[in-house]
Amino acid sequence: MGSSGGSLATFIGRRLLIMIPLLILISLAVFSLVLIIPGDPARTLAGGNRATPAAIAHIRALLHLNESFFAQYWHWLSGVLHGQLGYSLFKNQSVASGISQRLPITVSVAAGGMILSILIGIPAGIVAGLRPRSWTDRVVSVGSSLGVAIPDFWLAMLLVVVLSVNFHLLAPLGYVQFSTSPYQWFIHLIMPWLALGIGGAATIARQTRGSMIDTLSQDYIRTAEAKGLSRARVIGKHAGKNALSPVVTLAGIQFGYLLGGTFIIEQIFSLPGLGTYMLQAISLKDLPVIQGVVLVTALMFVLINLIVDVVYGLLNPKIRLG
Amino acid sequence: MLERHRDAIQEPGERAGGGAPAAWRSPRTWLAVGTAVLSGSALMVSGASSAAAATGNNVNPQGILKYGVDLNDTFSNTFDPGASTDDCSYQVYSSLFDSLLSAGNTAVSPLLATSYTDTPSSITFHLRPGATFSNGDPVTAATVEASIDHIKTSPFRFSLTYIQSIQQVNPTTITFTLNKPVAGDVLLAMTYIDGMQLDPAALPTGSTVPASSGPFTLASYQQGSSILVKANPTYWGKSAYKLGGVDFVQVSPGPQEVSALETGAVDMLPIQPEDYAAVKALPNVGIATTKSEDYLVMQTRQSGAPFNDAKVRAAMEYAVDRPGINNAVFSGLGQPAYQPFPSWTAGYNKTVGTKYTYKPAKAKALLAAAGHPHGVSFTLVIPSGSATFSRTAQILQAELAPAGFKMSIQQVSPTDLFTDVYEHGQGDAVLTEELTNGPDLANNFEGEYTGIGFAGRELGDTNATLTPLIDQALASLSASVQGPLMQKAGAIAMATGTEVPLIFEPSVVAYNKSRVGGTVVAPIGECRSNLAGIYIKKG
Numbered sequence: 001m002g003s004s005g006g007s008l009a010t011f012i013g014r015r016l017l018i019m020i021p022l023l024i025l026i027s028l029a030v031f032s033l034v035l036i037i038p039g040d041p042a043r044t045l046a047g048g049n050r051a052t053p054a055a056i057a058h059i060r061a062l063l064h065l066n067e068s069f070f071a072q073y074w075h076w077l078s079g080v081l082h083g084q085l086g087y088s089l090f091k092n093q094s095v096a097s098g099i100s101q102r103l104p105i106t107v108s109v110a111a112g113g114m115i116l117s118i119l120i121g122i123p124a125g126i127v128a129g130l131r132p133r134s135w136t137d138r139v140v141s142v143g144s145s146l147g148v149a150i151p152d153f154w155l156a157m158l159l160v161v162v163l164s165v166n167f168h169l170l171a172p173l174g175y176v177q178f179s180t181s182p183y184q185w186f187i188h189l190i191m192p193w194l195a196l197g198i199g200g201a202a203t204i205a206r207q208t209r210g211s212m213i214d215t216l217s218q219d220y221i222r223t224a225e226a227k228g229l230s231r232a233r234v235i236g237k238h239a240g241k242n243a244l245s246p247v248v249t250l251a252g253i254q255f256g257y258l259l260g261g262t263f264i265i266e267q268i269f270s271l272p273g274l275g276t277y278m279l280q281a282i283s284l285k286d287l288p289v290i291q292g293v294v295l296v297t298a299l300m301f302v303l304i305n306l307i308v309d310v311v312y313g314l315l316n317p318k319i320r321l322g
Numbered sequence: 323m324l325e326r327h328r329d330a331i332q333e334p335g336e337r338a339g340g341g342a343p344a345a346w347r348s349p350r351t352w353l354a355v356g357t358a359v360l361s362g363s364a365l366m367v368s369g370a371s372s373a374a375a376a377t378g379n380n381v382n383p384q385g386i387l388k389y390g391v392d393l394n395d396t397f398s399n400t401f402d403p404g405a406s407t408d409d410c411s412y413q414v415y416s417s418l419f420d421s422l423l424s425a426g427n428t429a430v431s432p433l434l435a436t437s438y439t440d441t442p443s444s445i446t447f448h449l450r451p452g453a454t455f456s457n458g459d460p461v462t463a464a465t466v467e468a469s470i471d472h473i474k475t476s477p478f479r480f481s482l483t484y485i486q487s488i489q490q491v492n493p494t495t496i497t498f499t500l501n502k503p504v505a506g507d508v509l510l511a512m513t514y515i516d517g518m519q520l521d522p523a524a525l526p527t528g529s530t531v532p533a534s535s536g537p538f539t540l541a542s543y544q545q546g547s548s549i550l551v552k553a554n555p556t557y558w559g560k561s562a563y564k565l566g567g568v569d570f571v572q573v574s575p576g577p578q579e580v581s582a583l584e585t586g587a588v589d590m591l592p593i594q595p596e597d598y599a600a601v602k603a604l605p606n607v608g609i610a611t612t613k614s615e616d617y618l619v620m621q622t623r624q625s626g627a628p629f630n631d632a633k634v635r636a637a638m639e640y641a642v643d644r645p646g647i648n649n650a651v652f653s654g655l656g657q658p659a660y661q662p663f664p665s666w667t668a669g670y671n672k673t674v675g676t677k678y679t680y681k682p683a684k685a686k687a688l689l690a691a692a693g694h695p696h697g698v699s700f701t702l703v704i705p706s707g708s709a710t711f712s713r714t715a716q717i718l719q720a721e722l723a724p725a726g727f728k729m730s731i732q733q734v735s736p737t738d739l740f741t742d743v744y745e746h747g748q749g750d751a752v753l754t755e756e757l758t759n760g761p762d763l764a765n766n767f768e769g770e771y772t773g774i775g776f777a778g779r780e781l782g783d784t785n786a787t788l789t790p791l792i793d794q795a796l797a798s799l800s801a802s803v804q805g806p807l808m809q810k811a812g813a814i815a816m817a818t819g820t821e822v823p824l825i826f827e828p829s830v831v832a833y834n835k836s837r838v839g840g841t842v843v844a845p846i847g848e849c850r851s852n853l854a855g856i857y858i859k860k861g
């Protein structure tokens with residue numbers, strides 16, 4: 001037990017060490033956005049087409065825009081290391097404040113979509129995998145093919161038309177804070193969750209089905225059945241754990257995908273999350289916000305990958321030795 | 323649309339109504355007026371009184387109007403107008419803060435100033451006696467000076483730089499001395515964010531807890547989601563407002579605007595031309611349209627070929643079928659812009675009239691005379707992400723072809739227009755908008771074609787013959803002063819092909835008829851709202 005716990009700690013420590021150069025690379029890549037994004041925020045801030053060259057130069061100096069790339073990078077990185085992501089050029093608030101207000105909304109949309117994906121995808125995949133080529137398998141296969149093929153944004157608009165416009169069941173847009181009304185919070189997020197979760201569920205169902213079929217054809221499953229274990233025990237104890245290992249990896253990737261997907265979904269449902277914040281920042285060339293959101297999103301991806309690795313390591317001790 | 327390209331001074335405010343009564347158009351000094359003539363409420367009183375009386379018992383005094391707006395794109399995330407970085411914040415600010423004056427399409431009208439007298443280089447305002455901020459502090463000459471001093475720190479409030487000094491004559495009288503004879507310009511600014519009145523005592527917390535000088539006070543704010551304002555019980559003109567409050571609700575642009583209206587998620591929202599047909603087909607949805615001086619215009623780069631040739635530019639004026647664009651893009655709701663000023667303004671030149679109708683054969687002949695018998699090619703830059711611009715450009719492309727103009731279209735992010743088109747010289751022409759002149763007919767031309775003009779500076783479109791006319795016109799807002807000058811300016815602009823005006827864009831709002839009562843009047847342009855005179859129905 002002790003050695004198992006120790007090897008897990010070593011495994012996590014090793015993963016954390018690998019993250020350090022990765023985070024440095026990410027920060028450099030994020031800051032390099034300065035170089036590739038066109039436009040001149042200094043001019044806009046100085047009054048647009050009325051801006052005088054002196055005013056533009058003044059703002060450029062204030063924002064360190066006239067310094068070298070690495071000097072600007074250092075300014076930015078030292079701020080980041082102190083938890084300061086800069087100040088939005090157009091929104092009269094710090095980037096950290098803007099992100100902290102919007103991140104919970106994005107995470108709640110993505111997490112809800114993820115939970116829905118798992119709740120639908122895994123049972124559907126298991127049912128299909130247990131009876132390959134049965135009518136249930138075919139229903140799941142066709143359904144998951146459709147789920148994968150339908151773009152999130154299109155599904156979102158379809159849901160609005162059907163559930164809001166035609167049947168008046170759900171609000172077509174807007175967000176209510178959980179603290180204001182948990183019920184309204186839930187009601188307003190059902191469609192975003194569905195729009196995000198159905199595609200994810202389809203992917204997970206396909207993976208689970210394939211994995212389950214593979215696992216059930218293994219010798220140790222036949223051995224377990226030959227020993228007289230019940231079908232439920234064979235599936236629950238032996239097949240399930242192995243079949244779901246790749247699904248964990250997929251779920252991690254899927255969560256990252258859902259985080260990205262929320263950027264469009266938020267726009268369609270007028271949710272004030274990171275996505276709308278980011279899209280607006282891109283259109284305004286609000287560089288500190290763009291950098292901040294990209295950095296936070298990248299950190300979330302890294303964190304999710306770490307969690308996936310740890311969970312995978314728990315499920316499969318061989319991985320820890322790699 | 324092209325919001326980031328907007329010029330602060332090109333944005334006169336409008337509290338309500340499409341225009342002020344004719345009696346207010348010419349006098350440069352008003353008599354003090356009572357609360358009943360609160361800006362556009364005059365229109366409400368005259369035009370909608372019978373309807374209001376008929377439905378008077380149907381008013382829900384606590385009713386909250388859900389007003390759809392893209393807060394993410396248009397609100398500066400501060401309730402301090404002096405810190406605003408987006409002129410579209412005016413839409414929300416105007417519910418919280420009164421300016422000194424209010425602007426209609428053709429005249430300004432009283433708000434916190436009941437009257438003014440002006441010379442080209444000075445303006446004296448007489449303030450509304452008894453007006454207070456929502457915290458009870460009185461609006462006085464001292465608070466006006468403090469407001470101006472605070473707001474002029476913003477680089478976006480260019481017109482305030484013309485104020486050289488301020489004298490408090492007495493608590494209700496204040497005089498601005500200007501450093502140039504541009505009283506018209508400053509008067510227009512006093513209808514907008516520049517002239518909004520803030521309580522100096524509340525400035526330290528003004529970005530989050532403002533003291534209101536307008537018809538509503540801030541009740542709650544959820545960033546990117548909702549701004550709830552409620553009726554200001556101390557407002558001097560509260561009788562003109564029947565709403566219990568307004569919830570400015572986030573609606574992202576796109577098809578969701580229509581579904582938001584259809585499902586009742588919002589009661590009212592401004593709509594884009596491309597949505598007009600879909601919204602019109604909705605049962606229980608009303609549409610109000612107001613004429614506007616905002617116009618869609620093509621500017622050409624006159625510092626280089628082919629538009630450095632006046633004959634080529636003249637050909638262009640005849641190569642555009644303006645009614646065709648109006649019908650296809652604006653559902654016929656706009657007005658063809660055969661010259662820079664619409665027919666209902668003092669700047670309209672009857673001699674020019676509709677001279678520049680679509681004559682492709684004549685345009686082709688002019689091109690041939692300019693040495694281009696086989697036509698000319700050019701690139702039109704348009705801001706991306708706007709169906710209105712995209713559709714207009716495609717129609718233009720088809721219309722120009724018979725005249726010999728081979729136009730290619732290049733889309734550029736709206737925020738890159740400054741750098742790409744104006745600084746880096748991308749494209750030969752640009753499709754843009756001139757946003758509301760309001761009562762200052764000289765405003766757009768000043769901002770574009772004079773020595774300090776933007777198109778003049780960046781595209782080489784300075785027109786020296788226009789400059790003295792504009793300079794004279796800026797001295798006053800009087801239609802009798804500005805009208806003849808700008809008629810001449812408009813004629814010169816068309817004759818020299820300084821710009822190619824296309825369509826005077828309509829301002830359109832859609833509303834839920836079962837919820838919203840009273841007379842709905844669309845504001846005179848973008849980023850505004852008219853909240854006076856409308857109410858939420860009982861039940």
